[in-house]
Amino acid sequence: MSKVHVLMVCLGNICRSPTAQGIFEHRVRERGLDDWIEVDSAGTSGWHIGEPPDPRSIRAARERGFDLSGQRGRQVTEQDFDRFDYVLAMDFQNLQALRALCPQNYGGYLGRLLDFSSDKRRQDVPDPYHGGSAGFELVLDLIEDACEGLLQHILERRPA
Ligand code: 4NP
Numbered sequence: 001m002s003k004v005h006v007l008m009v010c011l012g013n014i015c016r017s018p019t020a021q022g023i024f025e026h027r028v029r030e031r032g033l034d035d036w037i038e039v040d041s042a043g044t045s046g047w048h049i050g051e052p053p054d055p056r057s058i059r060a061a062r063e064r065g066f067d068l069s070g071q072r073g074r075q076v077t078e079q080d081f082d083r084f085d086y087v088l089a090m091d092f093q094n095l096q097a098l099r100a101l102c103p104q105n106y107g108g109y110l111g112r113l114l115d116f117s118s119d120k121r122r123q124d125v126p127d128p129y130h131g132g133s134a135g136f137e138l139v140l141d142l143i144e145d146a147c148e149g150l151l152q153h154i155l156e157r158r159p160a
Pocket residue numbers: 010011012013014015016017047127128129
């Protein structure tokens with residue numbers, strides 16, 4: 001069975017998309033699907049290349065049992081569209097940047113992670129970088145919920 005590759009994308013690749021990668025990887029692993037689904041993350045900016053996630057993100061995620069500490073920042077490239085079946089932006093600004101980079105013939109899914117959320121009123125994961133700890137908790141709440149929906153979506157399309 002061919003693998004499914006999922007890329008989570010935000011602006012800095014130190015807060016939201018590492019959180020999304022860490023949570024989705026955790027869910028995939030606990031269901032024994034890690035031979036089939038691979039997860040990565042990147043930023044639309046190159047501001048934090050090679051850096052670990054923001055300590056506030058690492059701490060907030062760790063309190064819910066998710067380990068982000070091994071991740072390092074990188075910038076999304078056009079070549080990512082060759083590799084990834086799902087390219088999932090955290091907000092509309094990220095999505096616009098990805099649309100500008102995306103080849104016209106891209107056959108995968110380019111959209112927002114919250115397309116898979118159970119709460120259709122929210123489309124964006126708000127950037128927590130300049131705010132307080134409540135922002136990091138909201139990021140976790142929104143991403144945990146949407147990752148469940150994303151996993152169900154992928155499982156429904158699993159080849160027999
Ligand atoms: P992220 O958050 O896009 O969720 O990683 C940010 C991280 C850093 C900056 C902005 C947003 N920054 O301005 O450096």
